[in-house]
Amino acid sequence: MDVAVDTPVKTFIQVSEVWVPRDGRLVLAEGDYGTLDAFAEASRHASFAKGEGLPGKAWADQRPVVLKGFDGSYFKRIEAAAEAGLTSAVAIPVFDLDELKAVLVVLCGDDDNRTGAIEIWRESDDLLMLDDGYYGAAKHFEWISQHTHFPRGQGLPGAVWASLTPILMRDLGSGYRFIRADSAGKAGLTTGLGLPVPSPSGETCVLTLLSARGTPIARRFEIWDARPARVGKTGGAELIDGICAREGRLWDEDNPRKAAAWQGHIGRVLGTGLPLAERGGPGLVAGYDSIVALPVHLNGHLSHIVAWYC
Structure with missing residues (x-):
């Protein structure tokens, strides 16, 4: 359940932030901005109506x-983003049935060496097609992805679609289960995380995060199962899969395999049903500086939490 990866020089994602609805607008709940203090300050003073800016869209x-x-886009913090070297972003809404719980926004910079992928796949005529994605310097892999589609159950997006659960894939460049293995290997992509993104419309949508060795999305990935069939009547969540930058087990006495509501970072997501993005602070897994945790709500219940650490 553990695969070692190199310690990164820089990460693919530079900023992560959580926007929550309040009085008809989205306001900043928290964020991990690293050293980008000016962009953080601009974000604290921002808010978005429905349809306004990236979170509102x-x-x-x-x-x-x-x-x-x-x-020239609808992005509202263009000047602050330019000063911070941020050039692209992905916004992921978190719905519980018809209720918007939050929007997780991740922002990236662009240079010749920053490689990775954040992809959005949508169902069309019983196939998953690439709706859009950001790939950094992986231009050939982007082209391959634009010309690839997945039946239910095939590849990482198709497997997520069939199971409606988050899935981790390892060794993308050599794994027979990853359909784009050859181009992934040439791009240096090593690890894939896929998860369903439910919508009130019932539309099928799958988010995939593909991490490269040189500029990884994260140094540790976790999938937590919160379904009653897994954790029983007592509730909580259980760590069922993960990939870690360090050798050894993902869980021990200091990092339990099970989490209860309001205990630690995963417990906070269980308690609130909201994503989190936090740098530092008590309770963070030793050896990491930040955590992003994203809940998946299905059929009116929190079913899974995916977390990544840098």
Whole structure:
């Protein structure tokens, strides 16, 4: 259940932030901005109506939205983003049935070496087609992805579609289960995380995060199962899969395999039903600086939590 990866020089995602509805607008609940203090300050003073800006568009469209460039777009913090070197973003709405719980926004920079992928797949005529994605320097892999589709159960997106559960895939460049293995290997992509993104419309949508060795999305990934069939009547969540940058087990006495509501970061997501994005603070897994945790709500219940650490 553990695969070692190299310690990164820089990560693919530079900023993660959580926007929550309040009085008809989205306001910033928390974020991990690293050293980008000016962009953090601009974000604290921002808010978005439904359909306004990137978070508001994800709210209105009821699905993830990719924005590959900010100039001339509906993005509202263009000047602050430019000063911070941020060039693209993905907004992921978290719905519980018809209720918007939050919008998770991740922002990236662009250079010749930053490689990875954040992809949105949508169902069309019983196939999953690429709706949009951001790939950094992996231009050939982007082209391959634009010309690839997945039946239910095939590849990482298709497997998520069939199971309606988050899935981790390892060794993308050599794994026979990953349909785009050859181009993934050439791009240096090593790890894939896929998860369903439910919508009030009932539309099928799958989010995939593909991490490269040199500029990884994260150094640790976790999938937590919160379904009653897994955890029983006592509730909580159980760590069922993960990939870690360090050798050894993912859980021990200091990092339990099970989480209860309001205990630790995963417990906070269980208690609130909201995503989190936090840098530092008590309770963070030793050796990591930040955590992003994203809940999946299905049929009116929190079913899974995916978490990644840098």
